[in-house]
Amino acid sequence: MSAPKLKPLFFVHTIDPILWVCLMLFIRPFFRIVCFQYRNIKEIGFKRLEISILSAQEFENCNLAGLEFAKRNNFAKLCAIHGRITTHDLDFTNYFAKEMLRSYTDLLLSAQMIRKLPDPQGFFILTRQFFGRVLREKVEISIAQASGLKCVRRLWTVFRWLQIPIRIFFALFNFWAAVVVILLKKKTITKVNLDQKIIVVANTVSELQSDFIRQLSVGFFIDGKRFKKEDVIFLTRRGPEAGKWREEGYFAYNLIDLANHILHFQAIIRLLTMFFMHPRLSVGLIVFFPPWVLYYLVLSDSLVLENKFRGLVYTNSDVTIEPIFSVPFLAHSIPVVLFYYSASTFPNSMWAFLQASHIFVWNKDMIDFLCEHPQNEKKTFLVSGPLMQAEDQFGEGDLQRLRAEFKIPFESKNQINIGIFDIAPARRDHLEQIRFVQNPKLTQELHKDFLFDIFSLGQNVDEVRMMLKPKRWTFKHEISPRINEYIENNLNRVILLPPSINPQIAIQSCQAVICFPFTSIFFAALQKGIPAIFYYPFEDDGLKKVSHLQEFTIYGKHNLVKWFVSFREGKVYIPSQEQIKNLCGLEKDRNVRDHFISQLVEVL
Numbered sequence: 001m002s003a004p005k006l007k008p009l010f011f012v013h014t015i016d017p018i019l020w021v022c023l024m025l026f027i028r029p030f031f032r033i034v035c036f037q038y039r040n041i042k043e044i045g046f047k048r049l050e051i052s053i054l055s056a057q058e059f060e061n062c063n064l065a066g067l068e069f070a071k072r073n074n075f076a077k078l079c080a081i082h083g084r085i086t087t088h089d090l091d092f093t094n095y096f097a098k099e100m101l102r103s104y105t106d107l108l109l110s111a112q113m114i115r116k117l118p119d120p121q122g123f124f125i126l127t128r129q130f131f132g133r134v135l136r137e138k139v140e141i142s143i144a145q146a147s148g149l150k151c152v153r154r155l156w157t158v159f160r161w162l163q164i165p166i167r168i169f170f171a172l173f174n175f176w177a178a179v180v181v182i183l184l185k186k187k188t189i190t191k192v193n194l195d196q197k198i199i200v201v202a203n204t205v206s207e208l209q210s211d212f213i214r215q216l217s218v219g220f221f222i223d224g225k226r227f228k229k230e231d232v233i234f235l236t237r238r239g240p241e242a243g244k245w246r247e248e249g250y251f252a253y254n255l256i257d258l259a260n261h262i263l264h265f266q267a268i269i270r271l272l273t274m275f276f277m278h279p280r281l282s283v284g285l286i287v288f289f290p291p292w293v294l295y296y297l298v299l300s301d302s303l304v305l306e307n308k309f310r311g312l313v314y315t316n317s318d319v320t321i322e323p324i325f326s327v328p329f330l331a332h333s334i335p336v337v338l339f340y341y342s343a344s345t346f347p348n349s350m351w352a353f354l355q356a357s358h359i360f361v362w363n364k365d366m367i368d369f370l371c372e373h374p375q376n377e378k379k380t381f382l383v384s385g386p387l388m389q390a391e392d393q394f395g396e397g398d399l400q401r402l403r404a405e406f407k408i409p410f411e412s413k414n415q416i417n418i419g420i421f422d423i424a425p426a427r428r429d430h431l432e433q434i435r436f437v438q439n440p441k442l443t444q445e446l447h448k449d450f451l452f453d454i455f456s457l458g459q460n461v462d463e464v465r466m467m468l469k470p471k472r473w474t475f476k477h478e479i480s481p482r483i484n485e486y487i488e489n490n491l492n493r494v495i496l497l498p499p500s501i502n503p504q505i506a507i508q509s510c511q512a513v514i515c516f517p518f519t520s521i522f523f524a525a526l527q528k529g530i531p532a533i534f535y536y537p538f539e540d541d542g543l544k545k546v547s548h549l550q551e552f553t554i555y556g557k558h559n560l561v562k563w564f565v566s567f568r569e570g571k572v573y574i575p576s577q578e579q580i581k582n583l584c585g586l587e588k589d590r591n592v593r594d595h596f597i598s599q600l601v602e603v604l
Contacts, residue, residue, distance in 0.1 A: 338354060
């Protein structure tokens with residue numbers, strides 16, 4: 001008996017409630033509706049379709065094609081949208097251009113995935129926004145060629161003109177509802193002094209840890225001298241973590257907490273004025289971004305007008321959709337600083353059209369990479385070295401105390417601690433968030449091979465211990481059961497560190513570090529004079545394209561064993577000081593945190 005023939009595909013890139021209803025009523029009876037969400041293809045009903053995950057080469061090709069498409073079609077000109085809320089002209093070019101580029105690149109990625117389905121026949125509609133009919137037609141043609149699907153333009157035209165007024169209505173409804181809640185809740189308002197303050201965006205878990213003693217978080221640049229607690233206000237939407245920060249004397253607020261009733265009333269009037277004065281800008285913000293963005297923009301512009309801020313600081317965690325408050329800061333010529341605490345996400349199209357005036361990067365290679373991207377405006381680049389949002393310079397006494405606290409054995413010169421960092425959790429939803437962008441085909445099976453190949457090195461060598469540090473938000477029960485079982489059975493050989501430990505403490509408690517290509521820990525370890533390599537269980541042409549790191553990259557278990565033997569015999573290659581500076585941005589053993597703070601003082 002032959003298998004029943006599957007319905008053809010009907011592909012959409014994003015789904016909102018309006019589109020959902022239309023699809024369920026008119027499309028679902030005849031098609032399999034499929035939605036792409038960052039490396040996954042899911043059928044509506046959350047049934048995962050079986051497809052091959054993209055290779056590193058395919059992922060990079062999509063990003064490069066997206067960048068070329070943005071340059072060829074002059075996204076900077078198409079998105080040259082300006083508006084005025086108070087006194088200064090606000091430039092939204094980069095803000096919209098980045099969103100269009102991100103949308104197009106995501107569509108290319110999904111098209112590659114659809115090509116891998118057994119029967120990629122069907123139709124698609126564009127549910128992402130693109131400025132201009134000509135550009136939309138080019139996107140349609142490009143995605144049709146890449147995916148093998150046919151575009152249903154008329155259906156999208158109907159949906160587009162239907163959804164825009166509905167989205168505007170819901171956005172305004174949500175806005176008024178939010179304003180009412182804000183004003184009712186804020187019966188008593190503690191006045192926050194904003195004069196000469198540095199605003200730091202801290203929305204992600206990685207930026208708002210609660211490890212104050214070891215200063216693992218955005219608070220790491222508060223040294224008590226050049227930057228004090230009272231100098232910095234953290235903008236956060238994370239309630240429990242923000243509460244812990246306040247208990248420690250830090251100033252952590254939501255943006256709306258910084259305004260009094262009068263400023264909120266002014267913001268309402270200015271928002272309505274902007275909607276009538278700049279309808280294209282207002283509709284664009286509503287259609288492209290979440291409803292709260294519009295109010296945050298108006299409120300931040302009012303705050304910048306009435307206060308003298310020293311600057312705005314945010315990190316690479318916020319680069320996908322950059323803070324809307326950066327626009328009025330830039331318009332008022334207040335420094336906007338973006339700093340990278342990770343170097344593992346290059347290359348990627350999200351680094352185009354950056355909303356910052358000053359960008360701290362790890363090394364010159366990152367500057368060269370960013371300069372090749374369309375940025376629309378001149379940026380000031382500064383080399384920070386391997387900045388990891390943590391103290392990196394410890395005295396021997398401090399290290400001894402911290403090793404004892406975390407139960408890290410380091411008592412004998414004959415003992416070898418091999419660090420394995422950012423081990424992946426077992427949960428698939430977390431695994432897919434890890435974003436080894438230069439190699440997105442990280443799977444549970446590949447990760448298992450990576451780890452157990454390294455475990456085997458110390459299997460019969462008593463003085464070797466493997467030191468594992470999970471991803472910073474990984475709990476023990478989210479690690480693969482097989483890895484947990486191995487740890488339990490080899491407590492004398494394996495040390496499982498807490499996810500939130502300052503990575504520099506772990507790095508400086510190792511004699512060698514083995515990393516997944518091409519994660520940031522490698523550079524941080526090398527800069528501290530600790531031998532480090534990248535390991536991958538098999539040959540990979542995509543990874544080999546990163547030519548300047550190949551002498552540090554080992555493929556296959558046999559070659560890993562050869563490296564380990566050389567390491568034990570003291571024959572491992574140690575880069576020169578000049579090579580370390582070229583790779584890591586700073587000379588060996590230089591204090592990265594102190595160097596960054598010194599540069600930041602000059603900017604702010």
